[in-house]
Amino acid sequence: MLFIFSFLLVPFTANAAITGDLNCTTYNGTSFVYTPAAVACSNTISDAACEVLYVDPDTTAGYPSAGTDAERPLACYTTATATPAAIVQDMKTAALDTCAKTCGLCCQTDAYSCANVAYPRLDCSTITTAQCNSVIWRSIIATDCPSACGFCNEGGCVDAVVDCATDISICTTVGMQDFVNTYCQRTCGRCPSSTTYSSTTTGSSSSSTCTSYNADSSSHCADWAANGFCTNTFYTTAQRKSYCASTCKIC
Incomplete structure (x- = not known):
């Protein structure tokens, strides 16, 4: 009986859990887990060096990764002498500058920390790495x-094709200008200077040639137009007409 009682006193091993700094996480109904954006960036120094600077607190759970609740290293956001839940900004700034991915803090770096548009054409929270690289x-x-x-x-403005910059001679190659104007806008300096709609935009008919336009099929056309839907050459005239014929003034 003593053996059984002693066994019951042995504590169970606690599951990994994110504590302290909950940035770049979301609640899945059971626990906080890292979002894809938490680890979407690259460390500015080598991953191996980051693992030396920021020691994994639980080798079983591993470092932060999308969808997991592995605890991030304390040094990513606090010090050993600070209250466990306290965020020490100097420690966090250093982590963001060098090892944001190892610390699961990519979503707070400059490249990932900004507002999305009010009415996006897809669900921003479900975007995958494959979509980020998709033409x-x-x-x-x-x-x-x-x-x-x-x-x-x-x-x-980004390159629709991720490897445009590997050979910038494409920007001046005869016969490739239609391609670079559409798919290599950033590398080749072809980004639109303005997203404001102009009635003279290629692919749209001016209002003087039409007496009426088909009704918009989307309620978000005004917001999309403000973000360049009517002018950006990435979208075809057929796409503009299908969704926003009236807003884009397409016959």
Whole structure:
């Protein structure tokens, strides 16, 4: 009986849990877990060096990763002498500057910390790394959900093709100008200077040639137009007409 009683007194091993700094996390109904944006960036020094500076507090749970609740190293946001829940800003600033990914704090770096538009064309919270690198989605994300992919410093203009910068001679290659104007706007300096709609935009008919336009099929056309939907050459005339014919003034 004594053996059984002694066994019951042995504490169970606690599950990993994020405590202290809950930035870059979301509550999944059971616990706080890291968002994809928590680890979307790269460390500015090597990952190995970061693991020396920021020792993993639980080798079983590992370092922060999307969807997990592994505790981040205390040195990422506090000191051994501080109250456990207290955030020491100098410690956190150092972590953000050098090892944001190892500390699960990417979403608070300059590239990931900005406001998304009020009415995005896709759910910013569900954007994946694959979408961030997709020729279909990159330009839309840069405009509508820049914080999801680290596009906060890009001014809404990115290369739709991720490897444009590997050979910048493409910017002046004869026969490739239509391609670079659409897919390599940032690398080749083809970013629109303004997202304000102009009735003379290629692909749209001026109001003088139409007496009426089809009704918009989306209630967000005004917001989209303010973000360049009517002028950005990434979108085809057919797409503009399908969603926002009246707002974009397309016959």
